[in-house]
């Protein structure tokens with residue numbers, strides 16, 4: 027029996043023992059700890075989670091629950107509105123405090139702020155902690171005290187700010203409460219797809235959970251960091267960390283990753299180290315933008331794009347989602363997304379550009395599709411990157427820089443290995459035509475077993491023509507640069 031009142035640790039997208047500031051601080055109080063996950067309504071808090079991320083969440087919760095057992099603890103699962111769940115649990119357990127790690131997205135903040143006020147008014151100690159990003163979004167500001175709008179000065183400020191806080195070690199033991207509150211059953215939340223199980227391919231490359239996040243980090247730092255700068259843009263190469271879904275669910279902290287890279291510049295090369303850190307810093311920049319401009323997922327950051335004349339066409343959009351545009355690099359990316367729940371960063375840029383600039387479909391349709399299908403779907407990174415590609419975002423790629431999907435394919439997938447993996451109909455096509463099958467002579471197609479327009483579709487649009495239309499649509503908004 028302990029006399030101290032329990033501390034509830036409310037876990038959200040921070041399903042980890044290591045460098046979990048809220049959990050570490052709770053453990054230090056010596057009080058009994060109740061680790062709690064609340065499955066919040068779709069429109070609030072953690073949500074809306076896409077289908078792919080629900081799959082991840084299921085496995086991540088299961089793994090986190092298991093990792094608590096050796097510490098003498100367990101994960102309590104509840105569903106419903108956060109405030110109601112917390113107030114009921116406090117009544118039931120006589121908990122005296124609630125600790126959590128901060129969220130920086132508008133839905134999360136809209137839940138957390140009033141919950142904090144309400145609990146404090148009831149004399150419950152509420153403590154929130156940093157740790158989901160490298161630096162708090164209010165810490166890095168321009169000389170004039172304003173949020174950054176451009177990445178490079180943001181990176182310079184982040185670099186100057188020095189290392190993020192040292193990561194906290196995982197607690198060795200968590201005191202259990204005298205009695206455990208009732209937990210809901212994870213299986214009853216129906217997070218996994220059935221009939222059809224469209225997530226069956228995700229397990230080919232991903233294993234959700236903290237242990238795998240650390241294994242992946244170690245493998246990346248020892249085998250791939252030294253090639254990162256030169257190879258990260260080639261989708262057929264296993265050259266990036268694949269840590270993004272683990273970061274998105276908080277199974278590993280960015281500070282842990284940052285600190286793990288310290289001192290590796292000598293062995294892996296300074297350029298590789300800096301390049302990798304700069305990518306992690308992009309994630310922080312996206313959160314910086316979302317925190318200071320909470321409309322980022324729904325409104326053009328540059329409001330001159332509000333006048334843009336988009337042309338939503340349901341049939342074309344469906345073909346894009348299914349990887350049937352007739353441009354192999356785009357189709358390979360969209361099919362990788364469907365099969366593995368991820369897509370290589372370079373190809374995300376190409377596929378997104380194709381939707382927005384070749385098909386003239388509003389970036390918000392693409393953002394929603396990615397949100398539903400990516401295992402790393404993230405409210406900040408997804409919205410900021412879509413706006414970056416569309417040209418409407420902060421420090422965005424200018425609209426008139428329009429990716430040519432054929433040339434991009436030839437540059438970044440020169441032998442077509444990536445295309446062949448995800449678009450098997452083209453597997454036997456000569457390298458010369460792998461990114462432009464619509465130009466292949468009949469005998470080349472027939473040798474590869476391809477009947478034009480049957481096994482693989484003809485291009486949905488002619489890129490040169492689409493490019494002209496995109497530039498004209500842009501000019502019509504009155505923007506010149």
Ligand code: FAD
Nearest residue numbers: 266267268269270305306309371374402403404407408411
């Ligand atoms: P690595 O190359 O190993 O990079 C390390 C980490 O840096 C990543 O895990 C990620 O956390 C961060 N990072 C790298 N590139 C970016 C970037 N451009 N923006 C923000 N963070 C970055 N990333 C997401 O995590 N969630 C999303 O929902 C998401 N949507 C995107 C949508 C579009 C249209 C585009 C172009 C990019 C999107 N990205 C998103 C960014 C990027 O594609 C992924 O973070 C990256 O592919 C993850 O692979 P990795 O972990 O192997 O990256």
